[in-house]
Amino acid sequence: MARYDRAITVFSPDGHLFQVEYALEAVRKGNAAVGVRGTDIVVLGVEKKSAAKLQDSRSVRKIVNLDNHIALACAGLKADARVLINRARIECQSHRLTVEDPVTVEYITRYIAGLQQKYTQSGGVRPFGLSTLIVGFDPYSGAPSLYQTDPSGTFSAWKANATGRNSNSIREFLEKNYKETSGQETIKLAIRALLEVVESGGKNIEVAVMTKEHGLRQLDEAEIDAIAAEIEAEKEAAEAAKKAPPKDK
Amino acid sequence: MKLDTTGLESSAPVWGSPSELVDGFSAAPFFELPVTTDFDGFQKEAIQMVKPAKGTTTLAFIFKEGVMVAADSRASMGGYISSQSVKKIIEINPYMLGTMAGGAADCQFWHRNLGIKCRLHELANKRRISVTGASKLLANILYSYRGMGLSVGTMIAGWDETGPGLYYVDSEGGRLKGMRFSVGSGSPYAYGVLDNGYRYDMSVEEAAELARRAIYHATFRDGASGGVASVYYVGPNGWKKLSGDDVGELHYKYYPVMLSTVEQEMVEVAGA
Numbered sequence: 051m052a053r054y055d056r057a058i059t060v061f062s063p064d065g066h067l068f069q070v071e072y073a074l075e076a077v078r079k080g081n082a083a084v085g086v087r088g089t090d091i092v093v094l095g096v097e098k099k100s101a102a103k104l105q106d107s108r109s110v111r112k113i114v115n116l117d118n119h120i121a122l123a124c125a126g127l128k129a130d131a132r133v134l135i136n137r138a139r140i141e142c143q144s145h146r147l148t149v150e151d152p153v154t155v156e157y158i159t160r161y162i163a164g165l166q167q168k169y170t171q172s173g174g175v176r177p178f179g180l181s182t183l184i185v186g187f188d189p190y191s192g193a194p195s196l197y198q199t200d201p202s203g204t205f206s207a208w209k210a211n212a213t214g215r216n217s218n219s220i221r222e223f224l225e226k227n228y229k230e231t232s233g234q235e236t237i238k239l240a241i242r243a244l245l246e247v248v249e250s251g252g253k254n255i256e257v258a259v260m261t262k263e264h265g266l267r268q269l270d271e272a273e274i275d276a277i278a279a280e281i282e283a284e285k286e287a288a289e290a291a292k293k294a295p296p297k298d299k
Numbered sequence: 300m301k302l303d304t305t306g307l308e309s310s311a312p313v314w315g316s317p318s319e320l321v322d323g324f325s326a327a328p329f330f331e332l333p334v335t336t337d338f339d340g341f342q343k344e345a346i347q348m349v350k351p352a353k354g355t356t357t358l359a360f361i362f363k364e365g366v367m368v369a370a371d372s373r374a375s376m377g378g379y380i381s382s383q384s385v386k387k388i389i390e391i392n393p394y395m396l397g398t399m400a401g402g403a404a405d406c407q408f409w410h411r412n413l414g415i416k417c418r419l420h421e422l423a424n425k426r427r428i429s430v431t432g433a434s435k436l437l438a439n440i441l442y443s444y445r446g447m448g449l450s451v452g453t454m455i456a457g458w459d460e461t462g463p464g465l466y467y468v469d470s471e472g473g474r475l476k477g478m479r480f481s482v483g484s485g486s487p488y489a490y491g492v493l494d495n496g497y498r499y500d501m502s503v504e505e506a507a508e509l510a511r512r513a514i515y516h517a518t519f520r521d522g523a524s525g526g527v528a529s530v531y532y533v534g535p536n537g538w539k540k541l542s543g544d545d546v547g548e549l550h551y552k553y554y555p556v557m558l559s560t561v562e563q564e565m566v567e568v569a570g571a
Contacts, residue, residue: 148439149432157424190460 055173069177070170073126073201076179080125081112082214084243085183086224087196088236092185094123095244095257097215113258113268117142119187120158121258121266125214126180126201134178138162155186159197159205167203177201181213187262194262210239216247241274242281250278342446354523356485357387357398358493358513359454359465361478363500366456366463366533368396369510371485371518371546372526374403383526392417394537395433395457400482401450401470409451413437430457430464434474442472452482458533485517485524492516503532507541515553518546 059069082097096112113123116138124131141161145153153161162182170177181200188195198213199205210228212220223246224239231239237259248254252271260266269277335341357370370387373380387399389410395417399406416436420428428436434455441451451470458464467475467482479497481489492513501509507530514528529543 148435149428150435151429151432154424160423 057171057173058176059170067170067202070202073177073179074181077126077181077201077213078215078217080127080180080214082212082216082220082244082247083112083123083125083183084210084212084220084224084240085123085185085196085198085208086210086228086231086236086240086243087185087194087208089230089232090194090261091233091236092121092187092194092196092260093237093240093257094121094183094185094260095240095255096123096125097244097248098254098256100253111268112256113266115266116158116184116186117152118265119152119189119260119262120155120184121186121260122182122184123258124180124182125217127178128180130178131180131182134162134165134180134182137165152189154188155184155195155197156207158186159184159199163199163203163205165203166199166201170201170203183211183213185260187260192262210243212243219247220244237269238277238281241277245278245281250282251275252278354521355387355400355483356481356489356514356517356521356524357400357454357483358479358481358486358489358510359398359456360480360493360497360506360510361463361465362498362506364503364506364532364534365458366396366465367506367510368398368454368456368531368533368538369514370398370529371514371524372529373518373524375523378522380525385526386529388529388531390538391433391455391457394427394459394533395430395455396531396533396538397456398454398482400452405449405451405470406453409437409440409449410453412440413455427459429459429461430455430466431459431461431476433457434464434466434468438468438472438474441468441470444470445472454480454482456533458535458537463533481513481517483517483524485514485521488517488520489513503534503541507532511542511544511549512553515546515549519550 059067062068081099084095086093094113098112101107113121114135116122116135120142122135122138138158138161142153142158145151145157162184166178169175178201181198184197184199186195187193196208196211197205198208198211210224212224220243223243227239237257241255241257244255252274255274257269257274258266259269333341354375355371355373359366359368368388372383372385372387374382374385385403389397389399389407391397391410391414397410397413413433413436417428417433437455441449449470453468455466455468456464465477465480467477467480479493481493493509496509496512510530511528518524518528525546527543528546528549530541532539532541
């Protein structure tokens with residue numbers, strides 16, 4: 051047992067925690083995940099690798115519920131994700147039991163980030179190799195929120211963010227095109243962002259939408275295909291509009 | 300009182316983390332139990348010896364304008380009145396009050412502890428704790444000390460985002476939500492007056508007068524209650540002490556001495 055008390059995450063001479071940075075590398079190799087916050091809705095989208103023929107795709111849900119009003123998507127080591135999600139779900143219920151109130155999004159994000167941080171400062175363990183996107187509604191004010199955590203244990207709130215593979219390009223796209231939206235517009239923005247780096251089609255992305263009234267709803271393939279087609283059409287119309295005016299002169 | 304999550308923890312031991320999960324206040328204490336032939340009987344005797352009689356009258360009720368909280372101020376040890384000026388309404392924080400019945404030390408300590416926990420909750424979550432949450436924290440702590448001789452019969456009254464809140468919490472671990480409560484040896488008398496005069500839509504003055512009367516009547520009949528009847532009001536901006544009247548003076552206010560005509564007057568007979 052003495053072999054397990056030595057720290058794995060130690061400082062380097064120039065102040066880096068290499069294990070944490072390597073964990074971030076693992077996140078960068080994971081599937082792309084995007085989250086967008088609207089005025090009355092929050093959307094999560096995740097890149098889905100095409101399912102093997104014999105695999106039951108329903109067993110690999112990438113966007114999960116932490117409670118009725120909170121959902122989570124992540125990029126990185128999915129096995130680590132399962133452990134973190136279980137602990138978060140227990141904490142959500144434990145909070146309901148001790149203070150008779152549902153958790154706020156900020157509280158559960160702080161808990162998950164705290165857990166991720168604990169594993170960077172303990173002996174015998176390695177950091178969790180995943181970044182999470184947590185969305186939900188405040189149980190009192192009804193305000194929507196989007197938070198992101200990473201392997202170092204930091205967290206912050208975002209209007210829209212992406213993590214995982216090609217997250218930089220997605221984030222650039224979101225920075226250019228983000229505006230306050232609601233309902234269907236927010237869903238479209240999230241899917242447009244994801245389609246920047248993922249092959250188009252309902253079978254390559256998983257999208258879930260959360261509203262205050264209806265909780266989490268997974269969009270099925272047909273819906274995603276329909277929205278993707280709409281986006282394609284809009285893109286073509288925009289291209290055509292760009293080309294047309296010079297000719298008219 | 301956290302749920303048991305040991306079954307879901309990773310198998311690699313995380314050194315250093317268990318101690319952070321257990322803070323000195325909320326962990327259930329343990330100590331060596333005495334070895335006797337009749338453990339249950341011994342426990343009962345020990346509890347009876349430690350448990351002071353809840354000689355007091357406290358009451359609280361919710362009405363249209365908020366919560367009214369009132370209490371007497373007598374402390375008795377058997378037949379001896381040890382103090383007439385005990386503060387039985389404890390200020391947990393500017394918008395929450397707790398009442399004291401049972402062991403004075405137990406009530407004072409655990410209410411202060413609750414105040415600490417409420418403040419920490421505020422700092423961590425950037426919003427005030429609800430009366431529901433605060434009463435639940437106290438109830439969980441008292442439950443973990445169940446059977447160890449704590450004697451607490453308290454009411455937590457406050458105003459939070461959902462409006463006025465009133466909970467009764469005791470050292471058996473019970474916790475009840477309600478509109479009207481009275482706790483202590485004088486509570487039957489107080490209930491009589493309170494239940495008779497209660498209406499939801501009273502003004503603050505009417506409610507204060509009802510509370511004052513109820514305490515007065517309890518002190519009149521119950522030997523273990525007396526001293527000063529304090530009345531506090533909890534509204535949307537926090538609590539405010541409305542009055543603190545000596546019950547002896549209240550008696551003459553409610554039942555002033557009437558000069559009555561005598562039918563036969565006794566006069567001195569001069570000489571025999």
